[in-house]
Structure formats: C-alpha cells, structure tokens
Amino acid sequence: MNKRIVKILKIILPLLLGVFLVWYSLNSATPEEREELWLNILNANPWFLLLSMIFGGLSHLSRAYRWKFMLEPMGYKPRLPNSFMAVMAGYLANFGIPRSGEVLRAASLSSYEKIPFEKAFGTIISERIADVVVMLSITAFTLLLQTEYLLAYFNTHDINPLTSFGLLVALLLVGILVLQFIKRSQLSFLVRIKKMARGLLEGMRSIFRMKQKWAFIFHTLFIWLMYILMFYVIIFAVPGMENTEFSVIMAAFVVGSFAISATNGGIGVYPVAIGAILVVFGISKQTGEAFGWITWGTQTLLVLLLGGLSFIFLPIFNRQK
Numbered sequence: 001m002n003k004r005i006v007k008i009l010k011i012i013l014p015l016l017l018g019v020f021l022v023w024y025s026l027n028s029a030t031p032e033e034r035e036e037l038w039l040n041i042l043n044a045n046p047w048f049l050l051l052s053m054i055f056g057g058l059s060h061l062s063r064a065y066r067w068k069f070m071l072e073p074m075g076y077k078p079r080l081p082n083s084f085m086a087v088m089a090g091y092l093a094n095f096g097i098p099r100s101g102e103v104l105r106a107a108s109l110s111s112y113e114k115i116p117f118e119k120a121f122g123t124i125i126s127e128r129i130a131d132v133v134v135m136l137s138i139t140a141f142t143l144l145l146q147t148e149y150l151l152a153y154f155n156t157h158d159i160n161p162l163t164s165f166g167l168l169v170a171l172l173l174v175g176i177l178v179l180q181f182i183k184r185s186q187l188s189f190l191v192r193i194k195k196m197a198r199g200l201l202e203g204m205r206s207i208f209r210m211k212q213k214w215a216f217i218f219h220t221l222f223i224w225l226m227y228i229l230m231f232y233v234i235i236f237a238v239p240g241m242e243n244t245e246f247s248v249i250m251a252a253f254v255v256g257s258f259a260i261s262a263t264n265g266g267i268g269v270y271p272v273a274i275g276a277i278l279v280v281f282g283i284s285k286q287t288g289e290a291f292g293w294i295t296w297g298t299q300t301l302l303v304l305l306l307g308g309l310s311f312i313f314l315p316i317f318n319r320q321k
Contacts, residue, residue: 092307
C-alpha cells in the first residue's frame, strides 16, 4: 500500500472512529434519553467549567516551566513564553494528527531557541516517562480504592485475578526479549533506529543530571494534581453528579486518561468511555455522558483557544527578539 495512503488512513481512521461512537451513542438512545443528555449539558454551572479551565491552564503552564529543568543540564535556557506556546501548539496539533504534537513541540523550540531537535525531543520522551510513572501510580491508587468492588466483580464473573496478573508478566517478558533482539540486531533499519535512539538518550539522561530534581518532581505532581482537579470540579457543574464519591471519580479519571489517546483529541471515545464506567457505579448513562462531554468540551475549548493563539503569536513573539 502506498505510504501516503497509509499516513492518510492513520489520520482519518481515529477521527472516523470518534464520529462513529458519537453517532452510535446518540442513535442508540431514546428521544427522552437524548433530551435528558442535552438538558444536563445546558444546565451545567458555567462557573465550575471556568474553574476547570483555570486548573487546566495551570497544568499546561507548569508543564512548560518544568521543561526547562531537563534542558538546562545540556546548556539550554529557553524562554517560558516559547516553551508554553510550543506546548499548546503541540496539544492543538494532536487534534489533527494523533501524537504529532510532541514532534511539533520539539520542532518549535528547536526553531526559536536553537536547540537540536533530537535533544528537545529526547527531553519530551523523559517527560512522558515521568508522566507514565505518575499515571501508573494513580491507576494503582484507584485500584486500591476500588478493591472491594473489583473482588466482587471477579467473584461474580468467575475471573481469577492471578491469571490476569500472569498474562501481564508474560507480555512484559515478551517486550524485554524484543528489545534485546533490536539491541543486538545488525539489520539496516534497526541500526538506524538505534542510531536515532542514541541521540534521544542524551535528552532522556537530562532527568538524572538536573540540579533541581525536587523542583521537577514538584511540578510533575502539580501537573497531575491540576489534571485531577480540573476533572473533579465538573461534578459540581453537572446536575446529579454532586454527591459522587471521590473513588468513583478517580476510576472515571483513569479510564478517561487512557481513552483520550484512542482518537483525535479523544473525540467520541472520551465521553462514551466516561459514561460507560460511571454506569457501572450506578450513575445514569445520560448523566455520565453529559459529565464526559462537558469535561472533554471545556478542556478542548481551552486547547483550541490557547493552541490557536500560540500558532499565531509564536512567530510574532520571536520576530521581536
């Protein structure tokens, strides 16, 4: 298949999946359920939506500021406005082409701050590693909060938890074997991958050479605290969600965090996944999906606004140097 066609499909298919899920969710609902969903969205408290956007903005600003802690050990000191606008432009790019934002973010800083692309991109990989560690920790914490419910679920569906754990260990071992094969292989395309990886490693090692490790850790935790808060405060905006337990909201937060990368910006998948997990905990499908749509909508609006302005002002700001 033509490489251009493959690239186009990678862009279009996730978007089509998102549109299909929106259509399926609305089409499978009765007129009364669609009306209830719409009323829940219309009656959302705008002040809590604004508060959610403020928390989201603080997380993005903290991410841009945290970036400097990984670049400084390599001798680079990018200006905060450039870092922030590169981050927001990258988020916006992900709506068009999934996972392209990281490349654009590194390319933007490389262009305007004269930082080698490989090093800038390597630090972004380091960020992702730190974020994955925090995300896995949050997931583990959420599972602990839901231990009683999970055990009841396993017993009801006759699932052995040890079997699931064994499968995860097996997948991990397969991954290690694949990495060892790539490391020792002399195949030309794998050699190119290894060469690129060496360039990225210098950027990744910056996390261990930072003079301000504790500041980096603080901002990492602060970013995720803002993520949780921007998600949590929406319960006070959606009628029927006000008394939802924190453990239930954390379960929805974890599901949403994984679902958002399935399509362009999480369109379709995110609210449907949120609604599905909340139904499990006794919240109506319409209320849960309204919560998911409002949460997705407020943060999408924030990215569209800040990302769009960043695309406009990046060249203007740097022209005035």
